[in-house]
Amino acid sequence: EGQSSRIGGFQITGNRRFSTEDLTALYPFGPDGGVGQPFNSTEWSSATENVTTLYSNNGYIYAQIAPEESRRTGPNGEPLIDLRWTIREGQPAIINKINIVGNDVTHERVVREAVVLAPGELFNRDRLIQSYRNIANLGFFQQPMAFPDVKTIDNGVDVDVTFRVEERRTGNINFGASLGQGTGLGGFLGLEEPNLFGRGKRGKLLWQFGRNINVFTLSYTDPAIRET
Numbered sequence: 020e021g022q023s024s025r026i027g028g029f030q031i032t033g034n035r036r037f038s039t040e041d042l043t044a045l046y047p048f049g050p051d052g053g054v055g056q057p058f059n060s061t062e063w064s065s066a067t068e069n070v071t072t073l074y075s076n077n078g079y080i081y082a083q084i085a086p087e088e089s090r091r092t093g094p095n096g097e098p099l100i101d102l103r104w105t106i107r108e109g110q111p112a113i114i115n116k117i118n119i120v121g122n123d124v125t126h127e128r129v130v131r132e133a134v135v136l137a138p139g140e141l142f143n144r145d146r147l148i149q150s151y152r153n154i155a156n157l158g159f160f161q162q163p164m165a166f167p168d169v170k171t172i173d174n175g176v177d178v179d180v181t182f183r184v185e186e187r188r189t190g191n192i193n194f195g196a197s198l199g200q201g202t203g204l205g206g207f208l209g210l211e212e213p214n215l216f217g218r219g220k221r222g223k224l225l226w227q228f229g230r231n232i233n234v235f236t237l238s239y240t241d242p243a244i245r246e247t
Contacts, residue, residue, distance in 0.1 A: 026053045027091065027099030033106035036079065042104065045069045058100050063088075070104060078111030078141030080169070080178070110176045112142045118181040122217075125159050125186065129219035133157060134182070142169075142178060154182060159214045161185040189214045205232065 029052035031039050043050055047062040067086045074082035089101040116138055119130045133153035135146045147167055155164050161184075168181040196206035206227075215222040225236040 022098055024058045024090070024098045024100045025093075026056050026058055027093065027101045028052055028054060029101070030103045031106065032103065033108065034104075036077065036108055036111075037073065042070060042073075045073065048102075052102075058102075063102065067104070070106075072144060074108065075142070075144040076146075077143070078113065079108055080112050080142050080144070081109035081176075083107040083109075112171075113177045114138050114140050114142055114180060115172050115177045116179045118179060119184070120181055121160075121184040121186070123186050124217040125157075125184075125214060125219065126217050129157070129159075129214075129217070130154055130182065130184065132219075136180065147180065151182070154184065157214075157219070159184075159186065159189055159219075161187045 026048055029046065029048070031042050034042055045066050046053075047059070047066045048056050063086060067084055070084045071082070074080075074084070083106070085105040085107075087103040087105055089103070091099050091101065093099045114136055117131070117134060117136060119127050122130055133156075134150040135153065136143065136150055147169070151164065151167055154160070155162060164185075165183045168183065170179050170181070171177070172179055193209040193211070196204065209223070209225045211221075211223050213221045223236075227233070227236075
């Protein structure tokens, strides 16, 4: 197996948006660079991804975080690895437009209320993912949904975001019947629609019928204000 490699040093270059101290807080081997610690490639890769996420959550979707590993031999003959993040930040991207495509039944307002991004804001990857999940959790569209399309506009920096959805059937029909001595034929018919008229409202219709009963029940629920 040979000797395990240990960390010889750590550097960050090219960072302007975030201080070296801020980025070092994401470094997995300690604030002193982890000199002498065993090198763990999985932790190193995960930390690099965290730095990328930090930049992309603040608009820097074009930032390049290059993890570099320089191997050398220490004074006692032990294998050492010098680590470095070389950062090319680029320009931050602002959201120009948010487009909703494919909602033939569901009103656009219903989908937009699930989006936690807004035009004019800096792009934020975590909020893009949260918006995607919020739309999927509405339950009105085919799963899995296509991941949002982020397209650079003509100025080469800012972006348009497009959420693509595909409508699916959302209503349910329930029915049952019974036959009893003295009560005769009876039963119920129920209709339920969680996206009534494409407005994201929930409607229910229940008809109970029989020799001694004939009842219609209609309910309408607005999830936004939780009233029926």
